[in-house]
Amino acid sequence: MTEGMTARPARPRCVLVFSGADPSGGAGIAADILAIHAQGAHALPVITALTVQDNDRVHEVLPVAPDVVSRQARALLAKGEVDAVKIGIPGSAANAAAIAQVIAQLRRTSPELPVVLDPVLASGHGDLLSRGDAVQALAVLLPLVTLITPNGPEAAALAAGYGSAGPGDDAIARGAARALLDQGCRHVLVTGGHGAGDTVINRWFSAATEPAPSSGHGWSWARLPGEFHGSGCTLAAAIAALLAHGYPMQQALARAQGYTHRALAAAFAIAPGQRIPQR
Numbered sequence: 001m002t003e004g005m006t007a008r009p010a011r012p013r014c015v016l017v018f019s020g021a022d023p024s025g026g027a028g029i030a031a032d033i034l035a036i037h038a039q040g041a042h043a044l045p046v047i048t049a050l051t052v053q054d055n056d057r058v059h060e061v062l063p064v065a066p067d068v069v070s071r072q073a074r075a076l077l078a079k080g081e082v083d084a085v086k087i088g089i090p091g092s093a094a095n096a097a098a099i100a101q102v103i104a105q106l107r108r109t110s111p112e113l114p115v116v117l118d119p120v121l122a123s124g125h126g127d128l129l130s131r132g133d134a135v136q137a138l139a140v141l142l143p144l145v146t147l148i149t150p151n152g153p154e155a156a157a158l159a160a161g162y163g164s165a166g167p168g169d170d171a172i173a174r175g176a177a178r179a180l181l182d183q184g185c186r187h188v189l190v191t192g193g194h195g196a197g198d199t200v201i202n203r204w205f206s207a208a209t210e211p212a213p214s215s216g217h218g219w220s221w222a223r224l225p226g227e228f229h230g231s232g233c234t235l236a237a238a239i240a241a242l243l244a245h246g247y248p249m250q251q252a253l254a255r256a257q258g259y260t261h262r263a264l265a266a267a268f269a270i271a272p273g274q275r276i277p278q279r
Helices: 028-038 066-077 093-109 134-138 152-159 169-182 231-244 249-265
Strands: 014-021 042-053 058-063 084-087 115-117 187-190 199-206 217-222
Touching: 014 028, 014 066, 014 093, 014 231, 028 042, 028 231, 028 249, 042 066, 042 093, 066 093, 084 093, 084 231, 093 134, 115 231, 134 152, 152 169, 152 187, 169 187, 169 199, 199 249, 217 249, 231 249
Parallel strands: 014 042, 014 084, 084 115
Antiparallel strands: 042 058, 187 199, 199 217
C-alpha cells in the first residue's frame, strides 16, 4: 500500500429485505433495519407495501406495484452482493411472485443463500396485512425458504389442508412444521408468544431430521408482561443478519432469540397499547 493511503474497510454483510413501511416505526422495514444493524450487518430495504397503521392497529395496506418491487431489488443486485434475504409482508400475491423471481436469480450464483421468511398474516389484533389470501400468496415462496418463523396461529394457517395434528402446542407445532417442510422449507421455527402460561417455548424443526420431525429443538423464555409491536420482525431480521455472517442455523436461532428477548424486556411506549422493542 502506498504510504499515506488508508485501507478501505471491508464490505459489511448485507441483508436484502422485502417488507412493508410502518409509520409507527415499530414493525416492518423500520424494525428490520434496526435489528439487522444491531447484529453488525447492513440492511438493503425494498418496500413492498405502504401501510396506514399505529402501534396497535393496521387500517389499510397499499401494495407497491410488483414491477417496482422488482426494480428496487434489481438495481441493488446490479451493483453489489447480498449475503442473506429477509422477507416480511409481500403485500400481494403478485409481489410474492416478484420476490420469488429475485430469489431465483440470486440462487443461480449463490445456491446456499439464506432466505428467512416471517409469514406475517395479520396484526396482533387480527388486521390483515395483504391484499387477497395471504396464505395463498406465500405459497410461491415456501420452496425457496431456508427458514420460516411463524407463530402458532400462523403455522396452523399455513399448514391447513396438509394434515391435522393432535391437541396441544407441541403437537400443533410438530404437525405444522411437518407440513411446511413438505412444502419445501428447510427449517421451521414455530414461536410460542401466542401461547399461554409463564413460559414462551420456541420450537425448531429441520428438514435434515429423518424421518419427519416428531420433536424439535426447543428454547424456553420467561413470558414478559404486556404486548409488543414488531417482535416477529425483530426476531426474523436478527436471524437473517446472523446467517449472513455465516453462523450455523442453531447458533443464529439461539443468539437472535436472546437479542429479541432483551429488546422486548427494554421495550418502550410511544402511545397506549403495544410497546416498541428497544432494538
